[in-house]
Amino acid sequence: MRLGRLLTILILTLISAYIALPTKLPYGLTRPPIAFWVGDKFFFKSFDTKLGLDLAGGSSMVFEADTSKVSQEDKEDAIIAAKDAIERRINLFGVAESTVQTSRVGGFSRIIVELPAVTDTRSAVALIGQTAQLDFREYVPEKEASPSGQITYENTVSTGFTGNDFKKARADFDPQTGKPMISFETKEESAKKFTEITTRLQGKPLAIFLDKARISAPTVQTPITTGLGIIQGEFTLEGAKSLANLLNSGALPIPIQLIEQRTVGATLGAESIKASITAGLVGLGAVVLFMVLYYGRLGIASCFALLIYGLLSLAVYKLIPVVLTLPGIAGFILSIGMAVDSNILIFERLKEEIRNGRMFKDALEVAFGRAWDSIRDANIATLVTSFILFNPLNFEVLHTSGPIRGFAATLFLGVVISLFTGIFVTRTLLRVFARK
Amino acid sequence: MDWMKFRPIYFAISGVALAFSVYAIVMWQFKLSIDFSGGTVVEYKFPDGNIKIEKYGSDFTESKAREYSQSLPEKPEIIRFETVGPTFSQEILKKTYIALGIAAGWILVWVAWQFKSLQFGISAVLATLHDTVIILGTFAALGHFIGVEVDILFVTAALTVLAFSVHDTIVVYDRIRETMKKHGGSSMKEIANRALSETIVRSLNNSLTIIFMLVALFLMGGQTIKWFVAALLVGTISGTYSSPFVAVPLLVTWEELKKKLK
Numbered sequence: 057m058r059l060g061r062l063l064t065i066l067i068l069t070l071i072s073a074y075i076a077l078p079t080k081l082p083y084g085l086t087r088p089p090i091a092f093w094v095g096d097k098f099f100f101k102s103f104d105t106k107l108g109l110d111l112a113g114g115s116s117m118v119f120e121a122d123t124s125k126v127s128q129e130d131k132e133d134a135i136i137a138a139k140d141a142i143e144r145r146i147n148l149f150g151v152a153e154s155t156v157q158t159s160r161v162g163g164f165s166r167i168i169v170e171l172p173a174v175t176d177t178r179s180a181v182a183l184i185g186q187t188a189q190l191d192f193r194e195y196v197p198e199k200e201a202s203p204s205g206q207i208t209y210e211n212t213v214s215t216g217f218t219g220n221d222f223k224k225a226r227a228d229f230d231p232q233t234g235k236p237m238i239s240f241e242t243k244e245e246s247a248k249k250f251t252e253i254t255t256r257l258q259g260k261p262l263a264i265f266l267d268k269a270r271i272s273a274p275t276v277q278t279p280i281t282t283g284l285g286i287i288q289g290e291f292t293l294e295g296a297k298s299l300a301n302l303l304n305s306g307a308l309p310i311p312i313q314l315i316e317q318r319t320v321g322a323t324l325g326a327e328s329i330k331a332s333i334t335a336g337l338v339g340l341g342a343v344v345l346f347m348v349l350y351y352g353r354l355g356i357a358s359c360f361a362l363l364i365y366g367l368l369s370l371a372v373y374k375l376i377p378v379v380l381t382l383p384g385i386a387g388f389i390l391s392i393g394m395a396v397d398s399n400i401l402i403f404e405r406l407k408e409e410i411r412n413g414r415m416f417k418d419a420l421e422v423a424f425g426r427a428w429d430s431i432r433d434a435n436i437a438t439l440v441t442s443f444i445l446f447n448p449l450n451f452e453v454l455h456t457s458g459p460i461r462g463f464a465a466t467l468f469l470g471v472v473i474s475l476f477t478g479i480f481v482t483r484t485l486l487r488v489f490a491r492k
Numbered sequence: 493m494d495w496m497k498f499r500p501i502y503f504a505i506s507g508v509a510l511a512f513s514v515y516a517i518v519m520w521q522f523k524l525s526i527d528f529s530g531g532t533v534v535e536y537k538f539p540d541g542n543i544k545i546e547k548y549g550s551d552f553t554e555s556k557a558r559e560y561s562q563s564l565p566e567k568p569e570i571i572r573f574e575t576v577g578p579t580f581s582q583e584i585l586k587k588t589y590i591a592l593g594i595a596a597g598w599i600l601v602w603v604a605w606q607f608k609s610l611q612f613g614i615s616a617v618l619a620t621l622h623d624t625v626i627i628l629g630t631f632a633a634l635g636h637f638i639g640v641e642v643d644i645l646f647v648t649a650a651l652t653v654l655a656f657s658v659h660d661t662i663v664v665y666d667r668i669r670e671t672m673k674k675h676g677g678s679s680m681k682e683i684a685n686r687a688l689s690e691t692i693v694r695s696l697n698n699s700l701t702i703i704f705m706l707v708a709l710f711l712m713g714g715q716t717i718k719w720f721v722a723a724l725l726v727g728t729i730s731g732t733y734s735s736p737f738v739a740v741p742l743l744v745t746w747e748e749l750k751k752k753l754k
Contacts, residue, residue: 178554315577319554324571331714339708343701350697383645386717389709390724393702401663404694430666433606434659437599441655444595445648460648467652
């Protein structure tokens, strides 16, 4: 029975130690990932720590969607369409593990975008925020002509042919000049409209605007009846590609506005990790020293329990996986301090029972039994608080902010795991001590 | 030891601390970070390792920040750029009050139910609110004198301290309940004295281990979480004090008043 428990602890420790170790160890050693074949199925698990944007570097942005011009029943659809459009646009960047989420707070709809490793977000913000409405406009000479005689947004009117009439666009090369351009295909139902416009405007300019910015103002040479057209302009290949992508990703159905942005450079994140590890080790050293000096043999047992606690926690973070943020690390370090608490409660109780004349072995069982009530009641208070902070059900009235959640997650897990190590591990270790 | 004999002293200490905190909160208020006030913070890192943190309005964009850094001869690197719109910050503030309210309400219900007594519940909540007011006051003062800002992490710290403080209180109350069962005839004062003597070492030792961790984080854990850790530290110290010296004396005084009024 006792041997079985000791064995359980040993196996658990080894497994969590394996998972908790970083893949690259000092002295050129590595921790191999789990990779094996079962029949024709391949299993692979490398157990990497997931780092939040504040540690890994990256950018998180919150956009607010303006749904004031959308009818009540269409709001939900409009937000989802906007989210999809943003997702497609972000994919153009090729950012690994980017996420796009929507959230509703009160009457406001928000779209939260997280871009790991992107720290210059100027182009990202511009691309995401673009309504990307393509507008084909005809020149109206009577409307205040610009001094240079140039075609501007002001002296043109829309022909009614817009980005919504597009089926597909792609970057291409002009066969004559070799310059990059965009070729497009209109939707079938719009081909007729396009034929009509190009017939009417033959020999006249048809200006193409993207969100009020002129892209090009070609003159219609011949009517386009096939639904296939081209946009020529001063494009670089990159520019043509990104414009084609923008056209393909579709217009945002509703305007959005950036209301929050947090960007952290990777160097700052790395420094934060280093600082937290140093602080954690120094603090841990002080706790271990204190426990051993004050409680002697008992203290040594609690240090073993603490070591197992640390390994288990890290392993659980990787398994769930918990996204580690700076506040999350603080929560973990704080929970180490709290994890010792159940041990201290038990040890104090143990001393008391021994003072009352019990034998060590007897006193141990009584102490565990009596201390458990306090430990349980007290920890439930912390568990519920971390529950409120984490807000797992996404209640609108509570916080859903990343840093708070990161802290709450590690605190919650810390309490649960410390209950296990404080009761099960310390108890088993002390029983072994007691026998000697 | 007759801990309860010195109740006037405990109440006086808490009274002074609370009065100071309320004064600080009312007179100086808080120096709000952009989380609450809206605005932009940019952290520039210079080639010589110096770090400069600048605050701007919420209309300051990343392009402007990059233009600025390029205009300087040292061309500092932008290592952090945060901007929060003004409507967003109002909402964070509101949610914070709600979270505090739910947490305090939950503690009241939990302790009252667990100890089958409203008296226990209310005393425990008063002790934790005592700690919350002291953290708030300390940060109002820190903001006034050295410009420390109150941000969303501070809120997290305040809520955590709420939990930690009641954690400590429950351990003492638990002992009081146990002693009551064993020595049913004794007065609340005697029971409280006995329970305090039996738990005070545990309380101090446990707080010490947490304080070791927090001091290490405060000194070495980096700038970003420095004041978050400081808030936890103030709360831990106040929470350690408030369980034996506020929550328990309140319980005893309440019991005595009840007897007198009968």
